[in-house]
Amino acid sequence: MFYxxxxxxxxxxxxxxxxQLEQEAPIHRVDDRYLSFSIDISLIIGGQxxxxxxxxxxxxxTNRVPPLNLQHxxxxxxxxxxxxxxxxxxxxxxxxxxxxxxxxAPNDKEPELSEAIWNRLLDFIKQHQLKFMFTFKYGxxxxxxxxxxxxxxxxALHQHALKRGVEIDVCELxxxxxxxxxxxxxxxxxxxxQLALDYQRFINQVRLMSPNSRIAGPGSAFWPLLGETxxxxxxxxxxxxxxxxxxLDIVDWHYYPFQSQRSPIRTRTARLEKLLxxxxxxxxxxxxxxxxxxxxxxxxxxxxWTGESGSAQCGGQPKLSDRFASCFWWADQLGRGARLGQKVxxxxxxIGGDYGLIQRESLKPNPDFWVSxxxxxxxxxxxxxxxxxxxxxxxxxxxxxxxxxxxxxxxxMTNQPQRVRFQNVGKAKRRFEVTGAKLTSKKLLINGVEPKxxxxxxxxxxxxxxxxxxxxxxxxxxxxxxSDAQEYANxxxxxxxxxxxx
Numbered sequence: 001m002f003y004x005x006x007x008x009x010x011x012x013x014x015x016x017x018x019x020q021l022e023q024e025a026p027i028h029r030v031d032d033r034y035l036s037f038s039i040d041i042s043l044i045i046g047g048q049x050x051x052x053x054x055x056x057x058x059x060x061x062t063n064r065v066p067p068l069n070l071q072h073x074x075x076x077x078x079x080x081x082x083x084x085x086x087x088x089x090x091x092x093x094x095x096x097x098x099x100x101x102x103x104x105a106p107n108d109k110e111p112e113l114s115e116a117i118w119n120r121l122l123d124f125i126k127q128h129q130l131k132f133m134f135t136f137k138y139g140x141x142x143x144x145x146x147x148x149x150x151x152x153x154x155x156a157l158h159q160h161a162l163k164r165g166v167e168i169d170v171c172e173l174x175x176x177x178x179x180x181x182x183x184x185x186x187x188x189x190x191x192x193x194q195l196a197l198d199y200q201r202f203i204n205q206v207r208l209m210s211p212n213s214r215i216a217g218p219g220s221a222f223w224p225l226l227g228e229t230x231x232x233x234x235x236x237x238x239x240x241x242x243x244x245x246x247x248l249d250i251v252d253w254h255y256y257p258f259q260s261q262r263s264p265i266r267t268r269t270a271r272l273e274k275l276l277x278x279x280x281x282x283x284x285x286x287x288x289x290x291x292x293x294x295x296x297x298x299x300x301x302x303x304x305w306t307g308e309s310g311s312a313q314c315g316g317q318p319k320l321s322d323r324f325a326s327c328f329w330w331a332d333q334l335g336r337g338a339r340l341g342q343k344v345x346x347x348x349x350x351i352g353g354d355y356g357l358i359q360r361e362s363l364k365p366n367p368d369f370w371v372s373x374x375x376x377x378x379x380x381x382x383x384x385x386x387x388x389x390x391x392x393x394x395x396x397x398x399x400x401x402x403x404x405x406x407x408x409x410x411x412x413m414t415n416q417p418q419r420v421r422f423q424n425v426g427k428a429k430r431r432f433e434v435t436g437a438k439l440t441s442k443k444l445l446i447n448g449v450e451p452k453x454x455x456x457x458x459x460x461x462x463x464x465x466x467x468x469x470x471x472x473x474x475x476x477x478x479x480x481x482x483s484d485a486q487e488y489a490n491x492x493x494x495x496x497x498x499x500x501x502x
Contacts, residue, residue, distance in 0.1 A: 021424040022385035030381045031343045036086035037350040043068045047093045047111045050315025050353040056262045059092035059183035070124040074363040077456045088346050090135030094175045101156035122166040131169040138174030141188040149198035151205045170214050173202040176221040178234045192239035203246040214249035221254045222287045224268040241298035251295040252307035262314040270317035275325050281332050288340045303343040310348040316355025322366045324436030324444045331477045335396030338383045367444045378407045378479045408480040418472040426482035428468045434477040
């Protein structure tokens with residue numbers, strides 16, 4: 001068997017590979033907050049979580065954790081480096097939680113969202129000027145109650161946020177409604193037509209209370225190779241979208257390309273060779289295109305979002321999801337999602353679990369954080385069509401944040417260096433190359449230097465300039481910054497213009 005991660009003798013670069021910009025005009029424009037993140041409700045309230053858990057129970061880890069300190073200086077530092085962004089607060093416990101403002105008394109099994117914790121979360125959002133996406137409780141686990149959702153608790157919680165000066169920018173009802181059978185029992189699974197009735201009540205409530213809020217749904221979970229799993233029992237998305245009388249603003253879905261060892265359902269277990277197999281990345285495109293077809297057919301006014309995604313379901317894979325090898329799927333999915341026209345990509349999670357951008361206990365960044373940091377600084381919202389002559393070189397192109405700039409994202413998941421040449425892209429200005437000492441390293445290098453914060457700050461200028469060679473290193477993720485043809489024209493015009501009179 002071939003294991004691509006084994007070290008091999010240094011190889012000579014292959015033949016020259018052409019990377020070409022297909023057209024001058026962008027093909028899509030993503031949200032300015034395209035790369036966004038979540039904090040799981042379990043961490044917010046101090047619920048069941050993943051670190052140290054060897055298995056899962058109804059979509060949750062088996063260890064209880066204390067509520068997250070949202071005012072920790074290091075956490076706030078990391079958030080400041082990933083702005084602007086949406087913060088999604090959802091997760092499996094979003095549907096079993098007791099709201100402090102509820103008219104009903106809590107039972108012993110319900111975790112509680114207290115008023116103090118809710119207020120701290122709202123203050124955190126205001127402090128960082130984040131856009132807020134919240135998963136309101138559905139929790140109709142008795143099938144006889146489906147189609148009779150009572151939104152009194154959700155209305156009270158929403159009203160409290162408005163009084164505190166926080167508008168919930170994106171509202172959704174229930175977490176992974178098509179996977180209730182897996183998390184809450186077979187009898188809890190709602191049928192699409194009944195769910196559409198509950199969702200319509202939810203839409204009416206939100207529109208009345210907060211007209212500027214947007215509605216997202218249904219947040220269906222898709223598994224690698226299986227999609228929505230049990231047909232026709234849980235593949236509810238197309239029927240739900242068709243039966244829904246009202247309009248959604250966002251059609252969103254959840255997707256993890258791998259499953260961790262904790263996951264009870266494993267269609268693609270997270271292993272190193274799988275993380276480096278380009279075939280593992282293609283299901284995302286298949287299901288994204290399928291969702292887009294549903295959107296166009298039934299909710300054409302809505303945007304398409306990936307509402308939750310991480311490396312591996314059920315907290316990520318220990319000693320893999322928090323290593324350099326995990327950067328490849330994440331870089332690819334960011335580029336692929338934008339190319340496919342998705343407006344927002346929400347990373348599960350900002351902090352916690354093996355799949356977090358930040359480690360919960362040490363508050364140190366995982367390698368994926370630095371790929372996210374580079375994306376934020378180098379990849380603008382305009383998406384361009386670009387092609388690679390070599391299938392082993394995965395390429396994406398965005399406009400830069402500066403005028404007359406484009407950035408190529410080049411992913412080399414092989415152990416061979418690749419020679420490249422560029423057509424119609426512009427003039428190479430600078431490049432940032434992400435590598436690791438080994439694929440299972442806890443740290444990565446940017447232009448050969450380990451990224452570090454100095455007094456809470458880090459800048460692109462902290463990394464040495466690389467020569468503009470035509471080489472892409474083995475096992476690397478590169479951001480190549482180009483100036484486009486318009487800048488040439490402007491520069492030439494300024495040189496040819498007559499000098500002003502003295």
